[in-house]
Amino acid sequence: MSELPPCDAFIDGRWVAGSRRFTVRDPFDDAPIAEVTDGDDAHVDAAVAAAARAFPAWKRRPGPERGKLLGQLAARMLSAERRLAELCTRENGKPVTEAIAEVRYAASFLAWFAGEAERSYGETVPATHPTQRLTVIREPVGPCALITPWNFPYAMLTRKLGAALAAGCTVVAKPAEKTPLSALALAQLAETVGIPAGVINIVPSADGARIGGRLCGAPAIRKISFTGSTAVGMILMKNAAADLKRISLELGGNAPFLVLADADLDAAVAGALVAKFRNTGQSCVAANRFIVEAPIAEAFTAKLCAAAARLTVGRGSDPDVDLGPLIDDAGVAKVVRLVADAIARGAKLLLGTPPSGTTRLIAPIVLAGVTPQMQLWREEIFGPVIALRTAADEAEAIAQANDTEYGLVAYVFTRDGARQQRVAEALEAGMVGINEGLVSTAQAPFGGVKHSGLGREGSRHGIDDYTNLKYLATRIA
Numbered sequence: 001m002s003e004l005p006p007c008d009a010f011i012d013g014r015w016v017a018g019s020r021r022f023t024v025r026d027p028f029d030d031a032p033i034a035e036v037t038d039g040d041d042a043h044v045d046a047a048v049a050a051a052a053r054a055f056p057a058w059k060r061r062p063g064p065e066r067g068k069l070l071g072q073l074a075a076r077m078l079s080a081e082r083r084l085a086e087l088c089t090r091e092n093g094k095p096v097t098e099a100i101a102e103v104r105y106a107a108s109f110l111a112w113f114a115g116e117a118e119r120s121y122g123e124t125v126p127a128t129h130p131t132q133r134l135t136v137i138r139e140p141v142g143p144c145a146l147i148t149p150w151n152f153p154y155a156m157l158t159r160k161l162g163a164a165l166a167a168g169c170t171v172v173a174k175p176a177e178k179t180p181l182s183a184l185a186l187a188q189l190a191e192t193v194g195i196p197a198g199v200i201n202i203v204p205s206a207d208g209a210r211i212g213g214r215l216c217g218a219p220a221i222r223k224i225s226f227t228g229s230t231a232v233g234m235i236l237m238k239n240a241a242a243d244l245k246r247i248s249l250e251l252g253g254n255a256p257f258l259v260l261a262d263a264d265l266d267a268a269v270a271g272a273l274v275a276k277f278r279n280t281g282q283s284c285v286a287a288n289r290f291i292v293e294a295p296i297a298e299a300f301t302a303k304l305c306a307a308a309a310r311l312t313v314g315r316g317s318d319p320d321v322d323l324g325p326l327i328d329d330a331g332v333a334k335v336v337r338l339v340a341d342a343i344a345r346g347a348k349l350l351l352g353t354p355p356s357g358t359t360r361l362i363a364p365i366v367l368a369g370v371t372p373q374m375q376l377w378r379e380e381i382f383g384p385v386i387a388l389r390t391a392a393d394e395a396e397a398i399a400q401a402n403d404t405e406y407g408l409v410a411y412v413f414t415r416d417g418a419r420q421q422r423v424a425e426a427l428e429a430g431m432v433g434i435n436e437g438l439v440s441t442a443q444a445p446f447g448g449v450k451h452s453g454l455g456r457e458g459s460r461h462g463i464d465d466y467t468n469l470k471y472l473a474t475r476i477a
């Protein structure tokens, strides 16, 4: 059993308890895991003040020094990966193997931005006047508010934290109510590598709207980075406008997964399993709508059903389990509603049993004959349900794929190189997996278009949102 981190707010390098606590529960059986300080307005204000105080000195620290500390934090995460993974499994429910993969993925952002801290270059610009020299330097925007969801509690935090700290910003993070322990464990590790007090502050809370709202509204906060639902992202953007704060948003998805007639069907099935079932389908990049070109629809569907039927469901700590429980009863109720609606409107159940809502464990479900009127074609399913629709040809497949307000990621399977390029360019998405079911990696820019968000995380671009460009015009004669 994994040991717990301190279960209080982490402010100015100290663990700060509160008068109220909330219970974090195991999604598998609702058993209580920990009682965590329920951050209030005073915690937020103290954390913002600490981040503001720590900012000038952290900003002045040379980039390579900031990078060194980030690199050490990455190394600590990796050496504690088993403990961190088990903690994540307890509060999130995902299988331990997936949790280990998440810890490594999360650490890779810290390692990546450790390097970027050394390479946050400026520019020199040719001037039109011979007596002028023009240079551009990068400056950190200031203290940042980081708000993260429960589905990847380490990685969604480090993807922001790594970039922010590398740029020279300080942060106040508010993790999701369901999964605060992972963030607190990360703060505990940060203490051990000597990241100065006030650079990282964490305020857990059971009242996301209130505490998130207060944090984002604090005048000292100069940038908001949010990962979560589109609905909340829109609220935060409206509020940020009132104070002209920088904001980046990693929001929901409704990913199309195209299998074209010339695809390698075994590769497409392998890609589908990763794209659909990672974290039991509770991922923003989960394949939500499968669009299969008619000539191979039957063959692909048969292979997909056979592979999905082999997946096991159970408690995440059981090493043989492929799919853990859904996060909570609301998540289960959504899947129940979407499957019932699809079947009532004529979808054909090829695999699985319509969930009853009595358990959070849901085995893979495959539905064929799905139409755009069905709710699961329009909404993020966030569960292990495959919705299949056929397309007559490439043009129809692209039109179906783009018929959504979301645009985070799309997947396309085809062996034809020209087709890969043509279809990838036609898809309205921030990322495209071509014969690939897993696009997330620290080196590449992660982010969406349309209602899936603004800004990019990871890659050399990930630091941009945390820096202001300052231009210096120097007269030399």
Ligand code: NAP
Pocket (backbone or CB within 6 Å): 147, 148, 149, 150, 151, 152, 156, 174, 175, 176, 177, 178, 205, 206, 207, 208, 209, 210, 211, 212, 213, 227, 228, 229, 230, 232, 233, 235, 236, 249, 250, 251, 252, 253, 283, 284, 285, 380, 408, 448, 452, 453
């Ligand atoms: P959510 O309800 O939007 O919550 C996300 C975070 O925002 C949580 O910390 C939450 O706190 C907080 N929050 C809720 N209401 C708020 C408000 N009014 N003001 C400020 N903060 C507020 O999303 P979720 O259900 O946790 O996460 C699932 C969603 O995240 C899905 O739509 C998924 O696609 C998306 N996601 C996107 C990406 C990406 O990179 N694009 C990655 C992962 C997930 P509480 O937990 O206390 O409510």
